[in-house]
Every structure is written in structure tokens, then in C-alpha cells.
Amino acid sequence: DHQGKGTTEPGVMHQEPYGSLLPFGLHKGYALATMCEILGGALSGGRTTHDETLVSCHDAIFNCMTTIIVNPEAFDAPAMQQEAEAFLSWVKRSPQSGDAPIQIPGEWEENNRLEREREGIPLDTNSWEKICQAALQAGMPEEELAAFRALAQ
Incomplete structure (x- = not known):
């Protein structure tokens, strides 16, 4: 407090x-x-x-x-990559609560990027309708928008 x-x-x-x-x-x-x-x-x-x-x-x-941004070649650390990978592997094996795996920085984002490339970006119905309304207001022809609406279903 x-x-x-x-x-x-x-x-x-x-x-x-x-x-x-x-x-x-x-x-x-x-x-x-x-x-x-x-x-x-x-x-x-x-x-x-x-x-x-x-x-x-x-x-x-x-x-x-x-x-x-750091250039690892500027340091005298020939085992840097192996040390970093060994550390991250050790961290991921740490005891944890719950079933979700331990993720290292950037892993969650990379997994979401791959999932969204595969399955698309989740979007609620209200947001999709607002996007469609904005497209019409910006001058998108109704027929063109209808094609996108069909893809979204």
C-alpha cells in the first residue's frame, strides 16, 4: 500500500x-x-x-x-551463444505453478505471430462492424466490402 x-x-x-x-x-x-x-x-x-x-x-x-542494439562480436565471449542457450534452457525447466510452459522474452509474441499467420487475427463482432462502417464511409464500394465480409465468416 x-x-x-x-x-x-x-x-x-x-x-x-x-x-x-x-x-x-x-x-x-x-x-x-x-x-x-x-x-x-x-x-x-x-x-x-x-x-x-x-x-x-x-x-x-x-x-x-x-x-x-548490441553487436555480440564486439565482445570477447566465444561461448556467448552456448551460455545464453544453456541459461534459457535451465530457466524453462524451473518449477512453476499451473500447466502453461515458462516462456522467455519474445516467445509469447512469436507464438502469437505464428498462430495469427495460421488462423488469422481474432476480432470481436462489434469491432469488425465498426471497421466495415469506416470502410464504407471512406468510399469502399459495398460489393468489395461484401467480399471481405464473406471471407471473415
Whole structure:
């Protein structure tokens, strides 16, 4: 909660005075969270969480991003690929709750991309109708739209 006491009440994240989530690994996540704020907020030209932004924006969620591309050949680490793969394999074998497999960063997105290429992008009926209405308003002929509607069924 806002006083740093543990709670199971999710409302502390959405009602003043705001609470926060405990960092991953209790104290270890602090450094990771700090670097995410600095790299994703300050370095991207966006904002970070602090007193002024909390007052002016009413929440601390900003949508900024910094991408860092590293050339592994610039390092003297000939076993880097094997070490990384061994680590990820070890992580995926970790004990877990539930039946879903442990996924590494990017795996969920890749699986969804493959599924959507195979089965299409799921879309609810209301959204599809709004897209069709927008197409008609933009000048798409009714006959052309009818062909797309037939494909969607």
C-alpha cells in the first residue's frame, strides 16, 4: 500500500494514495526497475516517475521506449551463444505453478505471430462492424466490402 505494507487489495494501485508492486525478487528488482525508468523514460526523451510527474499526470505510467542494439562480436565471449542457450534452457525447466510452459522474452509474441499467420487475427463482432462502417464511409464500394465480409465468416 502507500505506506509500504503488504496487501492483497488491488485497489491500492488505482486509488489515491497509490501503492506499488513489490519488485521482482523482493530487493533485487529495484536495480532492474531503476534502469527501466532511466532507459525507457529519461533516455528516450520521455518522463520518469517522481513527485512532479505523479502530480501533473495523475499516474506514473508513461509509454516511452529505448532500444539498445548490441553487436555480440564486439565482445570477447566465444561461448556467448552456448551460455545464453544453456541459461534459457535451465530457466524453462524451473518449477512453476499451473500447466502453461515458462516462456522467455519474445516467445509469447512469436507464438502469437505464428498462430495469427495460421488462423488469422481474432476480432470481436462489434469491432469488425465498426471497421466495415469506416470502410464504407471512406468510399469502399459495398460489393468489395461484401467480399471481405464473406471471407471473415
